[in-house]
Amino acid sequence: MAEPEGSGPITGLRDLKRERNRVLTAETAWRLFIQRGYDNVTVADICAAAEIAPRTFHRYFASKEDVIGEPLRYMTSLVSEHIAGAPAGMPDPAVLRSAMHKLGVFVVEHRDWLGALRTVIQNSAHLREGHQGVPPEREQEIIALLAARHGTSGEPSWQQRLQVAYAVTAFRIWHDEFLRGKVLDPLAQLDEMVATIELTSS
Structure with a gap:
């Protein structure tokens, strides 16, 4: 949802991709929260559904509560x-x-x-x-x-x-x-x- 920030064409492109991935990860987490309930979803569940590594998730969010x-x-x-x-x-x-x-x-x-x-x-x-x-x-x-x-x-x-x-x-x-x-x-x-x-x- 948020607008990406960037100081130049290359950085802007990189930030745009990063922001898009962050948004897609958040949307995946929200879908799981809505379907299963927040307490029944783990970071591992989010990573599996979003097809990303835990390290990538934590690059965007400190925890699953941070997504909320x-x-x-x-x-x-x-x-x-x-x-x-x-x-x-x-x-x-x-x-x-x-x-x-x-x-x-x-x-x-x-x-x-x-x-x-x-x-x-x-x-x-x-x-x-x-x-x-x-x-x-x-x-x-x-x-x-x-x-x-x-x-x-x-x-x-x-x-x-x-x-x-x-x-x-x-x-x-x-x-x-x-x-x-x-x-x-x-x-x-x-x-x-x-x-x-x-x-x-x-």
Whole structure:
């Protein structure tokens, strides 16, 4: 899913192949998790199904749990890229609203896949404990990007921290409701929920 990085034609080609292989390995692992349950799949199973050596798997992922975190990493990168590319004069709440909307579009387009992965996580006691939302370090990245838009040094303000925490929480609640089929007009409801972020800036 992620865009490959490269500094030149040869490196770019190599990175493109590496990223494609990484994605194919992850997709193979997810299929196995969905079919058998996360706890019943080993790295050896993934390697056999993907027709790769264990050393190759560990070149892409530290562990099979690292594969589960891939969608969240990608979704966080969508938000980060959107914030980094937002117009300089756009108010922070508006930037966060548009970033959450973009993320919502991705979720709507990949509902079946994300829903299946959510079921995989819910059916594994081990995963349920460690996948309850955006990791603190990822949230800090988003806060830092929001603060960097203003060109100021030092710690982000409490308002910025609160706005990001609010947006992330609103999105998490919407995401859960949407995947459970409780939302009739998903993007409109997401916009409505995240729009209340203005309350944190008043």
